[in-house]
Amino acid sequence: MSLRIGTRGSALAMAQTQKVLGLLADLGVDAEVVTITTEGDTTTGVPLHAIGGQGVFVRALDDAILRGEIDAAVHSMKDIPAARPAGLACPAVLERDSAADFLAHDAPLDAVRVVGSSSTRRRAQILRDDPALEVRELRGNVDTRIRKLREGRYDAIVLAEAGLERLGLTLEGEPLPTERFVPSPNQGTIAVVCRDDPAVVETIAELDHARARLDAGIERAVMEEVGGGCFTPQGIYCRGTDLVAEVLSLDGSRWERIERRVTTIEEARECGRELREKAADLIREAYAALGIRP
Structure with a gap:
């Protein structure tokens, strides 16, 4: 099988994509790189939340997959928003690098x-x-x-x-120590997204790292329950079964935090719901200060 792998054109995005191509080559899979420009790359003079948050780095690549222009795309997983279009799959989460x-x-x-x-x-x-x-x-x-x-x-x-x-x-x-500067959910993790085609999914799934997928899934479950995206200051980090998650005020003067042992996605969702309730005022304040409707 030969795959067309989409990526942003930045040096980091290309380095991450070359890593995936190397892993695919080890499996005997040929792949070519297709570079795609995203709104996040071209609109740099305004804060990220003003142009739609982290999803702006992903949207153009999603669309290219759905149009059939590429078969898959490589992302920093922290850039992938919680809501995903139908017709896409994420069969590979690579072994995590530093989250700090x-x-x-x-x-x-x-x-x-x-x-x-x-x-x-x-x-x-x-x-x-x-x-x-x-x-x-x-x-x-x-x-x-x-x-x-x-x-x-x-x-x-x-x-x-x-x-x-x-x-x-x-x-x-x-x-920066992760216990004080809790990372963004999925920071340090590379994910490969593709069209929901069994042949493509099966090929890319060979790259999946089970522990990294579980940690990433736990972090994303908390993120999805808390809400707020990149508009609300929040750090969510799971290593093994140890989860720490926090929501802060925009000026860092107040915060709510939970630390738990978490082994399942449902337990992570319970933690996310608990944190959302504790931090409700901080989340509302962040949206109001940035002039964004929840």
Whole structure:
């Protein structure tokens, strides 16, 4: 079988896709890369929530699969929204890389005053950790963000450690501890989405990693129950059976958090419902502050 694999054109997206192509090649499956531009790649001058949240990176690739232009697409799984179109499947979740955020800075850490990030979660967690910091909007691919750091527009920027590792980049800085800076659900995880065709699904499913799929499923179940997407600052992380999930106010001054041992998707949904109830005021405040209807 020969597959057409769609991807965004960024260096990170291409690196992730090449990893999938290598795994397919090991199985004797030929594949070609088809590069597709998404709205998230072309509209970088506004906050992500203003153009539809993380789903903007996925929508164009979904549409290309459904139109038959490609057979499958490679995604950072954290970009895949909870609601999915009919006709698609996700047969492969690859073994997870680091889920941690990485704080990159060239100056000494005690000299950091301005941090760049477009994520409401990262902003809230940074301000919770040190309210004296200023967090400024930062969009663009990894290379663009690093360039802006080195131009002195920011004292530090926050990136996913997994992305740096996949690109082979070594920067000054340190990973942020996941117990204090709880990652986005599915951060560090690559997923392969394809059309719901048994032959394609069966081929790609050979790449699936059972433990990573369960952890990712638990995180997504909590996310789906909590709601809020990238509009509400929330971190959800499962490692083995250990789940930690939190929702924060936009300024990081308040938060609700749960820590549980979770072994099933239904238990994860119960945790998500509990967190949604505890954090209802924070979720409403985030939507209202951003001018978004729930």
